[in-house]
Structures are given as C-alpha cells and as structure tokens.
Amino acid sequence: MSTMDTAAPGVHEEHHGPASGIGRWLFTTNHKDIGTLYLWFSLLMFLIGGVMALLIRSELFQPGLQLVEPGFFNQLTTMHGLIMVFGAVMPAFVGLANWMVPLMIGAPDMALPRMNNWSFWILPFAFAILVSTLFMDGGAPNFGWTFYAPLSTTYAPPSVTYFIFAIHIMGASSIMGAINIIATILNLRAPGMTMMKLPLFVWTWLITAFLLIAVMPVLAGVVTMMLMDIHFGTSFFNAAGGGDPVLFQHVFWFFGHPEVYIMILPAFGIVSQILPTFSRKKLFGYASMVYATASIAILSFLVWAHHMFTVGLPLVGELFFMFATMLIAVPTGVKVFNWVATMYRGSLTFETPMLFAIAFVVLFTIGGFSGLMLAIAPVDFQYHDTYFVVAHFHYVLVPGAIFSIMAGVYYWLPKWTGHALNEGMGKLHFWCSFIGVNITFFPMHFLGLAGMPRRIPDYALQFADFNMVATVGAFIFGFSQLLFVWNVIHCIRSRETVSAQVWEGAHGLEWEVPSPAPYHTHTTPPRVE
C-alpha cells in the first residue's frame, strides 16, 4: 500500500514531472518512461538469452558431450530463441518506438497511454512464466523456438502449458503495442506532418504494427490449438485423430515469416535515420523506401512455405514459394541501394551510431544473400536444418536487428539523457562486436554447407575446428556487450551535456526539443513546414 500512497500525489503532479519512487514506473503513462522500461527489460532479456547462447557455444567448443545434458541443451536452444525473439528484439523496437515516435511526429504522448502501461507491464509476467519453466519437473520447453507439433504436443514436457500461456501474454502485449503505435501515428501527427513527411523510422514502425496485428493473433491461434490438442482431446495436429502435423508448420510459418520482417523493418527505419545524419545529406529515395517497405510487408504473407521446402510440397508449390521469396530481394535491394546512395559523396563522419549503421548495411546484406541461397528450393534440400540456416538468420538478426538497436540507442541516448557518449568506448564496443560477430557466425556457413545439422549438442570430428573458432567469437561478442552496458550507464551518469541537436547533421522534430528531452514534449503541437 505504501507504494500506492507515494504514487498518489504523482498523479496530480503529472504535468510538472515524473512521480517519485517505484510508483513512477508502475503507474506511468508517459511514453518516455514506458520506452525506458521496454529498453531496460529488453537489455535484461538480451543478457539472459546471451548467457544461454554462451552455454550452447561452450558445449559446442569441442565434439563430445562436456558441459550440459543433451536434454538440457535442447531446452537452452529453445529458450535462447524464444527469449531473444520475443524478449530482446521485439521489446527493444517497441521501446524505441515509444520514445521516438511521439517526438518525431510532434505528438505530446502515445494515443493510448494507459494501454501503453499495460502492454509493457504484462511482459515481465510472461517472461517470468517462461523462464520459470527451466526449474519445473521435466524441464523447460525443448522443442526448438519453432515448436513444431508433435514435438511440442505429444512429446512435450509438462511445462509446455506454461509456455503456451506465456506466448498468449506476449501476443496480447504486442497487439496492444501495435494498436497504440498505429493510433498515435494516424491520429496524433502535428499539423503539417503529412504521411509522406514522416521520418522513415515512423513509417517502418507503422507497417510493422500492421504486420503485428495481422500475425500475432495467428500465433495465439496456433498455440491455442496446441493447448486443445494437449488438454482437451482435439486432433488439430494429431494424425491418429485425423489431423496433420504439417498443418502446424503452415499455420506457424504464416505467422513466422511476417514475424521475421517485424524484427527487421524497424531496423531499416533506424538505419535510414542514422545514415543521412552522419552523411550530412538527405536520405536518397525517400518515397521508394516507403514503397519498398510496404512491398516487403505484403510479400511476407506469400512466402511462408519456403521454410518447409522439404515437407513434400507439390512442385508447383515449391516453384511458387521459391520465386515469391526471390522477389523480396528486389525491394530489399532498393533499400540497400538507397542507403549506399545516401552515403555516396556525403561528408561522412564515423561516430559510434554511424559505425553500427554501416556495419548493419554490410552484414545484413550478407544475411540477405545467404537467404537468397536458401530460397532456391532444390539446394535448400541440402541446406535445410543445417548450420547454414543458423548462420543466415543470425546474420540478419544479430548484426541486423541487434546492431540497428544498438545504433539507435547510441544515436538517441544523448537526447534521452542530455549527456554525451564516450566515443572511445563506443568505438571499442563497436569493433569488438563487429569482429566477434563475424568470427562467431561466418564459420557457421561452412559448417552448414559441409552438413553439420543444427540443434545438436555433439557433432562429427570434421566440424571441430570451425566450431572452436565460432565459440571463441561468441565469447568475444558476448563479453563485449558488457561494454555496451557500461556505455549506457556512463552516458546516464556523465556530466558532459549536449546541445538540442546533439549531432551536427541531425534534422527532425526530435532534435528540436531540448536535451535531455523534458518529461512532457510537444504539449503544443509544433508546425511542420
């Protein structure tokens, strides 16, 4: 009750500043507070998921079984995937959207501030449930983050029910977050801020939010079907009762493929903000960027079966999904071209956010190319379920999504805190991460091409050298993230203040409010020329 009492006066003082004590964070409806909560939560999840990744890599340092039981290894890979996708990447993007979208479009706050509080505060419960399964009888979910039936139904550990409930809560949180972002962007733009003047980060998030609303309910549906199969005797995925396990994969990937774009479109947006700033040029091809993002989003609904080339699709199906998938390379290519053209003949400087953004463009493109290789149905039969797939999606997610989040944090952190970054330490973090990430994931391409299967705790001797290299890289990458934590804390506590514009080449409404951004901004809407 005491927290309630201390928080109560804060409600009346809301127009002056934040409430004090824990109540500020529990009951806050301020978009900046909620953005901060999302970002800290995501950092915590990133570190937990990272520890799991290091355990996995330690086990794979040498052939043979050393550290962990094979059953526990499966739990680690599953939990690592779930935590990183739903706990680290997605909340980080929502946190950035909470902070930046109102600032960028000249809105005083998010459109639905109370729902905003809910969509964050149910997340810690979801992940508490998910992580607690590690300590349950029978262990945590061990069926991979894709939870294919019947592994996740007939053969699942009892904790699968908690997993399903956790997914339901995460889905609800994402849907609420998405509704809020759409309502904010469509209804709260400052006068004169037309749709085609929106900063690209806002555009990519608008499209991402629509993707979330379209597919998170399908995910909720598929886990509900699992729940019914497990506890209520239905046979959606049970062949004995007339169901079909392949159906699970279709429904899952109908969610799953748009989901991977949910994790990359906001990254495109962040990079499209940063590159023009440090190139001191306008973004090249703004309109084509918007259309390319929208085309990627639409195409994402038509390519799901490229994850299932080996289940026995008819030839026509294989061809359709192969060509549809390759088609996505066109709008993605437009984006990469525009980024490069933005930098071309710009007067570039290489501050930490810029380094991360450039690394994003280069390494994401590598991930895109390996994706294109996987899209070729006949060769996918060889690559399927090997480390080549692991290399591919880690290239688009780690130096893709994660690098863009770090770039965004470094870019906007001085605006949030009002303090300057320690550039030297930022650059050190960048180079350690850049080198570490490549040492970790590049050898995995070769392992996959040579036939090393994914999701295994032990492997044949010929894979030993590359695995050892990958593990060394993983530890470099993992421990260099402590530099990131240090940088963030240092920036918060630093005394070196920054101007409102922060970066010399930065333009946009968010750079017109003072640094640190006051608790309430744009209370009278700015005019956009």
Added chain:
Amino acid sequence: MDAAKANRRLIIRLLMASVLMFGFGFALVPLYDVFCKVTGLNGRITATGPVDAMAVDTARSVKVRLIAINNEGMPWLFGPTESLLRVNPGEMKQTAYRASNPTTRRMVAQAIPSVSPGEAAQYLHKINCFCFDSQALEGGDAIDMPLMFMIDTDLPESIHTITLSYTLFDISPDKTGTAENDAQEGGSPI
C-alpha cells in the same frame, strides 16, 4: 473530443482485425483440407464412398504398392495380404490388411492413409476401407481388414505406380500398457 472519437473508431477496427485474424488462424484448418484436395498436397485426401461403375481401361495397368507402418509404440503386427497389385483403371479391386494384437489386452487402433505421389490421391476411390473406422481387437486376436478401391480412368498417363500407405495408431482409451510410449514422453528424444 474529436481526437478521442477518432481513436476509439481506430481501436475498434484494429481490435476487430485482431479477432478476425485469430479466427483466420482456425479457418486455416478447413482451408488446408480444401487446399490439400485441390493440390493433392500430402496425399491425405482421397475420394471415398460408392462410385459409379466405369468402363475398365484394359489398355493400361497401374502398379499399386501397399505399405503398412506402425506408429511408434504400437505393438500390433500389421501388414497387407498382398504387397503389390496390378490394377486396370476402372477395375474394382478387393484386398485386405491383416492385423493381430499380440498383447494380452483389448486395444483400439486407427489406420491413417497416405497416397504417394500426392497428385494420384484424387484418382484413388476408396469404396470401402478399414481406415473409415477404428478397429478394436482383443488380446491375442487377429483380423483381416478389407480394402476395396478403384483407380479412376482419368488418372494421368504419367503415373505408373501408386503407393498407398497406412500408418496404424494406438488410440486405446487406456494407453497404460504402452511402456515404450511412456518412456519416450518422459525422457530425452535421443
């Protein structure tokens, strides 16, 4: 006030979209069956029930290979009486699968068919099949389970062999005796 109204209208629409997509997830289940039927995906949907007699096409004969698979933990002995048949399209063919229950208790089984290649599935008419119903056997009993089918004369020329496989699942109400099955569920998959 106007803004609040605009927000409400938008929220209602977006929530409706979410509910609709939740329903769409479930609608994918019947849609998938329709899709399988149209494309022959998985070879799971075959034509069943009585058919009109067709003129037998004696000019071609198609090999029909019969396969039996026991799902894991299913102890029955299960197999076709003839494993390879030569059938003229349009000809009514009768054969059988034999099953015996080597355990000491009553068990119920369900056979799930699959046709390969998938595009042949829609040309295989099953007039009568043991897979239409579940099969119950007392411990130690054996049974010949009939299968009557016809291959459509419209079967594409390119198909010379059709493989018809049945997977037998244990659907006994009390699966307590299946020790192997329980061990699989509790332990690691490897």
